[in-house]
Amino acid sequence: MPHFVLEYSEKLLDEDSKSAIMNKILQVAHEAAIFDPGTIKVRLRPHQYYARYEGEPEFVHLLAYIMEGRSEDTRKSLSRALGSVLVRFFSDLDVISVDIREIQKSTYTNKNLLLKEQ
Numbered sequence: 415m416p417h418f419v420l421e422y423s424e425k426l427l428d429e430d431s432k433s434a435i436m437n438k439i440l441q442v443a444h445e446a447a448i449f450d451p452g453t454i455k456v457r458l459r460p461h462q463y464y465a466r467y468e469g470e471p472e473f474v475h476l477l478a479y480i481m482e483g484r485s486e487d488t489r490k491s492l493s494r495a496l497g498s499v500l501v502r503f504f505s506d507l508d509v510i511s512v513d514i515r516e517i518q519k520s521t522y523t524n525k526n527l528l529l530k531e532q
Contacts, residue, residue: 419459420475421461421473423464423472426472426504426507438499439476448492470508473509478493479515483519484516493513496512497512
């Protein structure tokens with residue numbers, strides 16, 4: 415179920431780096447041992463146009479969408495682990511962030527849930 419969406423400045427990643435960072439995110443999510451491994455998904459969202467008021471505009475921001483119900487400590491630990499991987503991978507980059515967002519069970523649906531209702 416978890417969705418990890420890496421937003422980044424388009425020029426930061428070549429094709430090999432794209433696979434490498436996705437694999438690192440998958441590994442951290444798996445090692446957290448809080449998700450069914452078969453449900454972990456990672457997507458890349460490159461941005462061609464972006465700006466920053468001051469400093470270099472290049473950035474990396476990881477959005478993690480996880481089902482509600484995990485403790486704040488668990489979410490914080492996951493955020494720190496993912497952030498550490500990003501800081502190591504993008505060691506020369508100043509703007510790196512992670513945001514863990516909870517998905518509400520009451521409003522979330524997918525194909526499997528819809529089929530169960532039939």
